[in-house]
Amino acid sequence: MGTARVEKILIATHLDERDELLRRLQEEGILHISKFEEEKPEKKQPETVAPDAGEAELKQTLVGLNQAIGFLSGYAQKRKGGVFAGKPSLPAEEFRRRVDELDLPIKLKRVSQLSQAASRLETEERQLHAELETLTPWRPMKHPPCEYTNLKQTHARFVFVSSKEEKEAFVKSIKSLTANYETVRREGETEYAVILFPTNEEEAVEDTLKATGVKMIQLSGFAKPPAEEIKVRRKLLAKIGSDREKLTSQAREMSAELSGFQTALDLYGNEGLIREQHEKMLATEKAGLIEGWIRSSDRKRLKEIVAGFEASEVRSIKPRKGERVPVALRNPPWLKPFELILNMYGTPNGREADPTPLMAPFFALFFALCISDAGYGIVIAAVTAWLIWGRRIRNNLIWILFYGGVLTIFTGAAMGSWFGNMPDMLEIPWLVGFRDALTWFDPLKNPMPFFYISLGLGYFQMMFGMAVDVIDGIRTRDYGSALFETLPWFLIYLGIPLMIATSMSILPKILFTPLLIVVIASLAVSFVLSNRPGPTSVTSAILLWAVMTVAFLAAAKVFGLLALPGIILKALLIGTIAALWLYTVFKGLSEKTMRAAGVIFGVLGLAAIILYVAGVIQANLFLAAVFVLNLIFTFSVLKGWASRIVWGAYSIYSNTTGVLGIILSYVRLMALGMVTAGIAMAFNQIAWMLAGIPVVSVILMLVVLVIGHVYNLAISGLSGFVHTLRLQYVEYFPRFFAGGGARFEPFELKTRYVKVTRRI
Missing domain, CATH: 3.30.70.2750 (Alpha-Beta Plaits)
Known part of the structure; x- marks a missing residue:
């Protein structure tokens, strides 16, 4: 899992071998071809090879093939399986040989003639019908x-x-x-x-x-009386009908060539892709240079391919300074389908890990919760399994739906939903007993467990994403972001629920004070450093963190939340005030920013500290006033502190309200799951209301059940998929994933009608 190591390569080839080499590389699909750029642009570059004379012919052939396929598709027999039929497989050698044997120009010309004849007949028929419509009301007219x-x-x-x-x-x-x-x-x-x-x-x-x-x-x-003109046109329409029957017969005969035309379109389409690669190369009259990237694991295979050409050679080269290295994802087969979800969002940059394995389990589970009906899960899993193994249609979306369908069986069984309340409607005792044995809770009778599960999953995914961000930041040595921006809020979001658990006696109460201190210290870090408006010195940051920590501890003590001995808190408070006063005086003298009012507040604060230490002053309230006086003194000298505290307060506000919005958005999992069950039950009820109709009741019930549940499954599946996408893109990925990388896109065969297997 993660990203594969890639390396840059340079291939030199003689132009006589260029296209054949590109064909072999295309069949293998291992080389990401990039546009060639010289390291010294001030030197004159070799000119790009001009388009060859065959390019226009290729485009003309592609147009002809598309027109032929479009025309013959209306006459060909439908493939077994229809839209669910998989692509026929062809070995790479057979792929090209079959097209070479097709005698394409003659057959395309014949299809073009048939197509033109069909168009002409259609135009003539349309014209005759229009004339008939005009003439019919004038039939009584005796004269032309x-x-x-x-x-x-x-x-x-x-x-x-x-x-x-x-x-x-x-x-x-x-x-x-x-x-x-x-x-x-x-x-x-x-x-x-x-x-x-x-x-x-x-x-x-x-x-x-x-x-x-x-x-x-x-x-x-019109030169004849309308009645005669009408007769003439009806005869012409009859002839057109006869001509169309002949043309249809000929077109059906030609439709036997449809699969050959489709194969040819895939082949020539890929030839067009080869021509496009010419624009990325640099070439002289005799030789060309191909620059690109491969996975390190494919280096040996690439050398074997190039070695098969006498006038071609490959070597590894170093990337240019600042060049974007394409990111090649590397996941096991069961995870690869979920790369579709990632690719729609973005590509990891060079410093990030591949988030696919971190997202896939959440995506499948959330999709299952949005449907939460075991019967629907069985249908989704069965249909997608048939497409995958029966029809061999194995695209990524179908695999994702298969995983989601399997998990939907379990989530639906846990909530007792099997096509809604179908077991109850059927009144089959063993079926009801089977349903009840698997049911954990019924969200329609008791929705709170589903509510708590949704909130818990939202909280867990958010925390998991933040943990990944911290670990990834440490791995990439981005310590500032990991330790001073993400980690403090991770500890806050983790500490507050644990504190609530201790207050409810779920966890030992002795843990409350340490947890509160951790939360307060983390809040102070976020207060000082999150969204910081400008650079700050380490000493200033540490001192401001100490000030805010002691202030929060004192507030917690006042409100009875902190069981900390008073002597310790007083010592911390006095030490912080003294350090704050000394630092302010030092900065004020060195930077000449002292002001008279500030000095007065500072002297008052210093005098109060001396009196307090001497035992003359005992009141804690007065000590708090001293703390405030020294802050005023500090703000008068260190102008940036006030703005930092304001930014810190805003950071706390935005993060606190933001996390509530994030977690609450996961409640839609419950809403969608319950709506699916409710609509299913409604269709069941409507169907059973028809049971009293004589003769046709069973047929009507089946029609309502099939149409209703198919509709409900389609709407619920679409809604669940879209909302699950939203949770990943809006709530989860921003916690740890920046994206912005260049995707590794190997030059490979792209086919619409056939599946080409690689050479052994």
Whole structure:
């Protein structure tokens, strides 16, 4: 687990061997190719090799393959298994040989001809249907429409009138003209009509048509009476239908080549990826340089591959100063699917450990709690297991759902939910007894255990993330962040619950005082150093920490929380005041920042200390006043202390309220789990309400149960997955994971239709 060690390499190759070498490297998938950059950019670099003449041909072939696959997919027989069918496997050698035997140009040309013919038939059919729709209302017309438009002294307009009012308005408007309105067909209040008018009235008629909203229809292109035109078009449509049947038969025959086209698309697509790598190389007319990264464990394999080429050589090189080293994750097979979750968030930087193993158990468990139904867990586990081992579809998401489904069986059984309350509805004694034997608690009757579990898991994950941050900081020697920013709050968040446990007699009461002192000391550290606005000296930081610690201890003593002997607290208080006074005087004199008012407060404080030590003053309240006087004296000299205390107070406030929000966000685990059970029970109740319907009751019940539970499972699964993602990304990862690294992305085969196995 963690990240694999990577090293940088340089490959020199003759251009005659370049593409074949890249193909072998692509098959192995072990080399992360980076863009070549010279160490001395002021020197002239060799020019990148210009695109070869085959690049345009490759792009044209890819376009043709995509079009052919899109066309033939509508005619090919559906693969067994449909969308759940896995990719067929091909050895690397067979992958290329099968495409070479395909006679691709001729077959692509044939498919292109069929596709164009199909498009032409579709266009013609659409045009004929549109013309039929236009002509049908005019069937009663005895003369060809073109005869009306070829008259010398008279013009005609074919119109559609949508209402009686529209017709009356139009007829009224043309009374002053010699135009004639002749109805061809009437359908209710709508009419199809011909308007005949002298040539000199054309403008007036058209203005009237626009003013009244009467719609003109173009029929001038039809040379026969509408009834005959309709017959002609129906014959043409029948011929198109016959032609389409022939074309469909031919396309179905050609669909036998679909798998070959798909294989070719994968092959040529990867050839395109090889061409893209040319842009990352530096090359002369004869040779090229490939720069990249490999896992150290793959060094031997890379050398064996390169050794198979006569004019190629590989050697290890040192990274350039400041160069980002890609991060290669290394996890066992059962953990690798969860890298999908990590990759959607970010990549570890070079100093961080891989958080995948630290996140995977939480993700699977939280997903299971969001569903919390054993029946749904069985369905998820069974379906994903069938996809993985039956259909050999083994992508990362399906594996994650499989793990989540298995855990859902246990969480659902513990809460007594099997498709909601299905055992109770079925009233089968042994099934109810089996359910009850596995049930720990029923959240719908007693939700508090689920509430406590959700809060406890949230608290544990938060603390676990902080512990990882401390350990990782120490490992990377980032002591300041680990020990003075994260560790104090870790101790505070750990100490307060333990103090509560001691006050409730869950833990020995003798632990309360040590725990309180640890919490107070940690608060003081956070007060002084967290969110610090600027640099500070070690002496000043230590003294301010001592001041805040003693102040907090004194406050705890006043409120009766601290069982510390008074003499010890007084000694600490006097020692702190004396140290504070001496440090302030030293800084004030050395930096010349003394002010009259500050000096007065300082002298008063010093006098009070002397009187207290001499036994003249006994009151603790007066001692507290002395403490405050000396703080005023300090603030008058050390201006930065006031801002640090304000920042510290804000840090305590923000961290205290923030942790409550973080932990409470985990209560949604309970909410989603209970909603899933509640909706399942509702669908069960609805189904059983249909039991009294004669004959069809069983069928209706099954329909409601299947649709209802599938819907509930889909919604609950989606909600659970999204919320579990949110908990990792928003609440967990920010505790210890910064990200920002460059991902190790090996140059490998990327296929859509076939799975290529590596050479042995």
